Amino acid sequence: MSAAVELDVLRRAVPGARTAWEPVQWPYAAVQQTVAGRRAAATALVEAGAERRVVPRGSDGRPCFPRGFAGSIAHTSRLAVAIVVPGAAGVGIDIESEDVSARVARFILREPERRALLRPAGRYSARDLFAAKEAAFKALSGAAVCDGLPFWRIALTPAGGALLASCGEVSARVRVRSGDASLAVAIRRPDEPRRAVGGSRLDQVSEREEET
Numbered sequence: 001m002s003a004a005v006e007l008d009v010l011r012r013a014v015p016g017a018r019t020a021w022e023p024v025q026w027p028y029a030a031v032q033q034t035v036a037g038r039r040a041a042a043t044a045l046v047e048a049g050a051e052r053r054v055v056p057r058g059s060d061g062r063p064c065f066p067r068g069f070a071g072s073i074a075h076t077s078r079l080a081v082a083i084v085v086p087g088a089a090g091v092g093i094d095i096e097s098e099d100v101s102a103r104v105a106r107f108i109l110r111e112p113e114r115r116a117l118l119r120p121a122g123r124y125s126a127r128d129l130f131a132a133k134e135a136a137f138k139a140l141s142g143a144a145v146c147d148g149l150p151f152w153r154i155a156l157t158p159a160g161g162a163l164l165a166s167c168g169e170v171s172a173r174v175r176v177r178s179g180d181a182s183l184a185v186a187i188r189r190p191d192e193p194r195r196a197v198g199g200s201r202l203d204q205v206s207e208r209e210e211e212t
Helices: 003-013 032-050 102-108 113-119 126-140 202-211
Strands: 017-022 069-075 079-086 089-094 155-159 163-165 171-178 182-188
Touching: 003 017, 003 079, 003 171, 003 182, 017 032, 017 126, 017 202, 032 069, 032 079, 069 126, 079 089, 079 182, 089 126, 102 113, 126 163, 126 171, 126 182
Parallel strands: 069 089
Antiparallel strands: 017 079, 069 079, 089 182, 155 163, 163 171, 171 182
16 A cells, blocks of 8 residues: 555544645655655645644754644655644654664564564564654654653554553654555654653664664
8 A cells, every 4th residue: 555545544543633745856865855845744734724834944953843733744765744733742753665674673672562563473564663663753852851862762562553652751652554665653642641661763773783
């Protein structure tokens, strides 16, 4: 199933969500990916009822959505996606089209996550879970306790038909769809239950490899 169709499935699963996608234009470089992402974000903001459509880049490099319209952007080299959820405390979206190696999976997933979530025992591929952690990283990044935490340190546990991503006492619910690409959406609600459980980025994974 195409990523665009999977994105619509996720939109219908998240109350109040507005999503959009935009193809990346040739030559598919970083500039074209950024432009496509901002166009998708503008479309999602319009559908969510926002007056401002421009999504500038903050000093930390993250997109700055209008107040009250939590949103997120992600892209591959060919497709950009965006989501806006008015009233959410934090939102994250990620799309991954490249396979995740067994070596990378061992770095980003804790042993309990591999046992419970990875196929064949679980329902997810390593690429799905990479996307889930990346989306959760974005949704949780506004919480002070999570700032600066590497995305692989976010814990994933089953939560019905979804996943619960936890960072310290802060959590977000993550939904994942998989087809041509793995697509994940994480939502942190203002009243999301806190839970004590005790992160796209392949460059962080490389740094961790160097540390070990």
